[in-house]
Amino acid sequence: VNGKIEIPVVVNVLYRTAAENISLTQIQSQIDVLNKDFNALNSDFNQVPTLFSGVKANVGISFVLDQVIRKSTTKTSWGTRDAMKKSKQGGIDPTSPTTKLNIWSCTIGGGILGYAQFPGGSSATDGVVIDAKYFGLAGSAAAPYNLGRTATHEVGHWMNLRHIWGDATCGNDFVADTPLHNTANYGVPAYPHYSTCAGTPVEMTMNYMDYTDDAGMYMFSAGQKARIDAIFVSGGARYSFAQ
Numbered sequence: 001v002n003g004k005i006e007i008p009v010v011v012n013v014l015y016r017t018a019a020e021n022i023s024l025t026q027i028q029s030q031i032d033v034l035n036k037d038f039n040a041l042n043s044d045f046n047q048v049p050t051l052f053s054g055v056k057a058n059v060g061i062s063f064v065l066d067q068v069i070r071k072s073t074t075k076t077s078w079g080t081r082d083a084m085k086k087s088k089q090g091g092i093d094p095t096s097p098t099t100k101l102n103i104w105s106c107t108i109g110g111g112i113l114g115y116a117q118f119p120g121g122s123s124a125t126d127g128v129v130i131d132a133k134y135f136g137l138a139g140s141a142a143a144p145y146n147l148g149r150t151a152t153h154e155v156g157h158w159m160n161l162r163h164i165w166g167d168a169t170c171g172n173d174f175v176a177d178t179p180l181h182n183t184a185n186y187g188v189p190a191y192p193h194y195s196t197c198a199g200t201p202v203e204m205t206m207n208y209m210d211y212t213d214d215a216g217m218y219m220f221s222a223g224q225k226a227r228i229d230a231i232f233v234s235g236g237a238r239y240s241f242a243q
């Protein structure tokens with residue numbers, strides 16, 4: 001990647017209640033968290049155990065708020081089938097999705113914190129969705145998911161990262177420097193948490209691509225950074241963002 005990548009972010013707010021109509025302050029707090037987490041500037045980065053200090057990474061991609069689009073709705077929940085991304089279904093169509101990251105804030109329902117589209121999908125539905133209760137800091141954000149890490153995790157997916165447990169028992173996340181995990185971890189696991197997978201490694205439970213509480217996740221790895229960098233080079237699925 002030549003030069004620093006700065007990604008313009010369009011935030012699409014769908015609201016029925018006042019709490020869902022998240023403030024500009026709350027929106028900017030989320031952009032700030034993304035900038036910290038993707039640049040190793042998060043205050044908990046120094047909590048990464050020594051075991052992983054050789055692979056903890058500064059991804060080095062920044063985000064800038066481009067615009068906020070708001071729309072009122074009578075819908076109480078939007079689900080995970082992209083209705084919020086379609087004006088024909090009462091949602092908001094993405095703005096310039098090949099050059100801007102679109103984030104939708106709405107009530108998803110079903111206990112879902114957020115979801116993302118991987119690189120290579122339709123631009124009409126590209127971006128990430130974050131439930132208004134887990135968006136940024138303060139305002140409508142609710143513990144233990146009130147540190148903005150849902151968006152860090154989802155933008156990780158948007159940049160081609162898989163769950164660290166590979167969505168299977170001791171599964172493959174296509175990243176060599178992340179250990180095998182039995183399955184998803186929740187809460188804030190005590191360190192060290194040993195895997196029972198091949199080699200019984202200590203799991204990297206503090207990785208953003210696990211399922212711990214926001215307070216339990218604070219690093220990407222060098223291998224994850226390499227996987228991200230690969231989508232922004234010429235021929236990569238998100239090269240249009242690197243121009």
Ligand code: ARG
Pocket residue numbers: 112113114115116145149150151153154210211212213214217
């Ligand atoms: N469950 C969501 C997903 O699979 C996000 C989990 C985010 N975790 C968090 N601590 N905010 O994409």
Ligand code: ZN
Pocket residue numbers: 153157163
């Ligand atoms: Zn995920």
Ligand code: CA
Pocket residue numbers: 172173174175176177178179180
């Ligand atoms: Ca791995």
